[in-house]
Amino acid sequence: MLTKLFPPKTIELPNGKVVIQKRSMTPITILAFIVLIYISVQITDFDLQRLAKRINQFFFILKDMVPPTWEYMPKLWEPLVATIKMSLFGSVLGAIVALPIAMLAASNINRSRWIPAVTKFILSILRTLPTLVVALIATFIFGLGTMAGTVAIFLFTIAYIGKLLYEQIENANMGAYEAMNAMGLTTIQSFRYAIFPQVLPNYLSTSLFCFEGNVRYASILGYVGAGGIGLLLNESLGWRNYANVGMILLMLVCTVFVIETLSEYFRKKLM
């Protein structure tokens, strides 16, 4: 359609040959961009003056965070450990459950026409649901506490790993699988010996990466009452006790940094 609107330029060379040069889309893209930005500015009341006038408030808050209240630290260990436990349990269990689900969703393992399509659809809906919303729903069902957070992380992990894993399985080399099938092995057996070794390094690496992200998520789930350190964070922010907030953030940054470094090290080894 676009080529019809903007017909390509034809250039006749001195030797009689006709060369077709496609019109550049850059000017139109830039124009569309400017229009979109203008609309967005209108909708969101973007106001640089207000920002310039009030931005010092932001730095006041930052200044209040340093120095953090070191005395607050002993109280933080327990919720921090709860946060890690939550994301660990949710990630491990989610990663394990994602494996059979990915098998169901992979259209080269599962020959039925409907099951892979339905499983993929469910996975993509699960993935789009914001974790915080799932956590809030979970608090209605499982009550306040770490259980709700674990459920939210568990569901997100299934959706995330499930998607990446079924894509891996669908791109795997099918030769050995078909040979084993022909020898009379069942689908599960041939999957175990032909496909699983191919996807295993990537599967473990994805799971580690997901765990890494889940620790970040878990730290805010407390905002809706789903347990962990987010609860204290919300409380301190509510009381405008920014020195305490600084302490919590410091511990979070350290924890996430350690977990990220560890997971990056193992992921490099796996690759």
Place this chain on the structure above:
Amino acid sequence: MMNTIDQQLQKATNRRLPKFIITVIVLIIFLWSTSAVQLDNITENGFSIAKNILMGLVQPDTGLLFNLTTGGVLYLLLETMAIAFLGTIVGAVIAIPLAFLSASNIVPKPVAFVVRFLLIIIRTIPAIVYGLMFIRVTGQGPFTGVLTMSLISVGMLSKLYVDVIEELDTSVLESMESIGCTTMEKIRYGILPQLSALFTSIVIYRFDMNLRDAAILGIVGAGGIGAPLIFAMNAYRWPEVGSILIGLIVLILIVEYVSNKVRNKLVNG
């Protein structure tokens, strides 16, 4: 025949012990983490609530879903998209100089290290915390959401930019220098073409992620669809929740599909 195969097999290094140890360690950590599961807290009417939620999702409030005023789902989704869009753009622009400052093949190592550390801190602080901080600055509303999104995008985008910058092909620059190009020409024809497609692809990917984040930022009052969603949930108005969630899911799926298509085209030409 069989013997030679067996012999070769035996020559392979025995990795059973390390594997066993790793499995045991993972198992111990996993068992340690099971205490996060507390089933004693289950509310008695949990199952009826679960049923109500599902009923709300399948019987959404269509009046709200197709409402065209500023209170309707469509307008809220538009606002959420505007927040994510503007936040991504602002973040993408600010992240470019920061990314160059933290690329170890461009600036001296100490500078790169300091900027990189700063970016790690920016990245680790959860979006909601920024949201709550900015609310003290600019008050409730979508503008706060834009500022929060920008700051998060800066952290995430500059990390991804750096990976691209560090893989720059410098041989092009050398050959351009040998034919006498100026610095500006080198940047315009040597560096920009290498970076622009990948940078655009990264920014589009980030927009996709920001849209999800923008949807929950409303929880702290930073505009977008999050606030009505939380209000409806806390008031147990499940049909309303259903219509908002359906709108959100459809929007995210569409944006994800389009962004995948565009990125494929950008990277593969």
